[in-house]
Amino acid sequence: MKKWVGMLFLSFIMIFSLTACNQSQTEKVRLAEVTHSIFYAPLYVALSEGFFEEEGLDVELTTTWGGDKTMTSLLSDGSDIALVGSETSIYVEAQGSTDPIINFAQLTETDGTFLVSREKIEEFQWEQLKGTTFLGQRKGGMPQMVGEYVLKQHKIDPKSDLELIQNVDFANIPSAFASGTGDFVQLFEPQASIFEKEGKGHIVASFGTESGKVPYTTFMSKESYLKDNAETVKKFTTAIYKAQQWVQENSASDVAKSIAPQFEDTELDIIETVIERYKEQGSYAQDPILDEKEWNNLQDIMEEAGELPARIDYETLVNTTFAEEVTGK
Known part of the structure; x- marks a missing residue:
């Protein structure tokens, strides 16, 4: 019996030592x-x-x-x-x-943002942004730079072809759109999908697809x-x-x-x-x-x-x- 208890104790010590060793190596x-x-x-x-x-x-x-x-x-x-x-x-x-x-x-x-329209558009064309109010991302940030790049790729001048809003803090952009600001908004997920599910907006294009790798x-x-x-x-x-x-x-x-x-x-x-x-x-x-x-x-x-x-x-x-x-x- 003593021999069995001794072996059990020895096994416990070995397992504890190995565990401590592994922890120290983490x-x-x-x-x-x-x-x-x-x-x-x-x-x-x-x-x-x-x-x-x-x-x-x-x-x-x-x-x-x-x-x-x-x-x-x-x-x-x-x-x-x-x-x-x-x-x-x-x-x-x-x-x-x-x-x-x-x-x-x-x-x-x-890029991980999407273009969300307030109204449902069956066949969206980028030129439909002209003359609208576009709620974009913070100036100087990568989402906004990609947003402007994509607009220019589609022959849209962000400064003259639409009203570009950039003075809304990143965290407040979704609530600003939900409260009525902008005809279109550039949103990250999951907010874009949440708006779509709630009927507050409709995803019409992907900035990630448009801007390339x-x-x-x-x-x-x-x-x-x-x-x-x-x-x-x-x-x-x-x-x-x-x-x-x-x-x-x-x-x-x-x-x-x-x-x-x-x-x-x-x-x-x-x-x-x-x-x-x-x-x-x-x-x-x-x-x-x-x-x-x-x-x-x-x-x-x-x-x-x-x-x-x-x-x-x-x-x-x-x-x-x-x-x-x-x-x-």
Whole structure:
């Protein structure tokens, strides 16, 4: 009996030691996201399906609500990695950063906004925007730059062909439209689908489809962090790639169920509708590699909007080493 108890005690000690060892090997990564959105579904899949854990990472996610706040967090060492629009790294570089912010893994590759009409339009034509009131996004932000770029592509001058409203705060744009401001509005999901379900608006076009591929949101970090934590960054990128593949291989319904705990205030059918829409238009990048064509398209859009401080070479702010290693490309 004593021998059996002794062996049981020894087994307990061994299991406890192994568990403690595994816990000590878990690496903490502080991740700041610019906003909390279904647009970032693969990230939440990586969390919910345990892909970060499989790589030995403990990812602490914080929503920083805004590109400027996200970059402040990264630059001040309040976070290790940021998920934000690639344009922010260009702004920082143009200011003369001594520790460049490097884009190392792409999450989304189209704009995520939609054109919503107050009235139902069976066969929408972009020229129908002329002479209307258009409630756009904040000036200088990527959604607004894409919005203006698309309008110009369709021979519409945002300054003279319509009344462009840009002075409404991002969080208040949906309520402004709902209360009667604007004939058309540029909205992110899930608000666009919610309005459609409630009969308050009708989705007539996608800015993401019209603008082409761009590195809309990417994971980025200081160059120094990438050098000092190369193995951690590789593990992080591996988990993201696993999640990207999982999203591609599974139905919108399954993805919606996986990430639903992240959006407790949004009905499951809306989450599914949004995911299906983003999947159909190719918004979710299938791998974390940010290619040069997309980078150049981003700068073309910024330049067209008059918001590009300086043209930055692809090699200066993009590092695809980790993404290429984990994908084998």
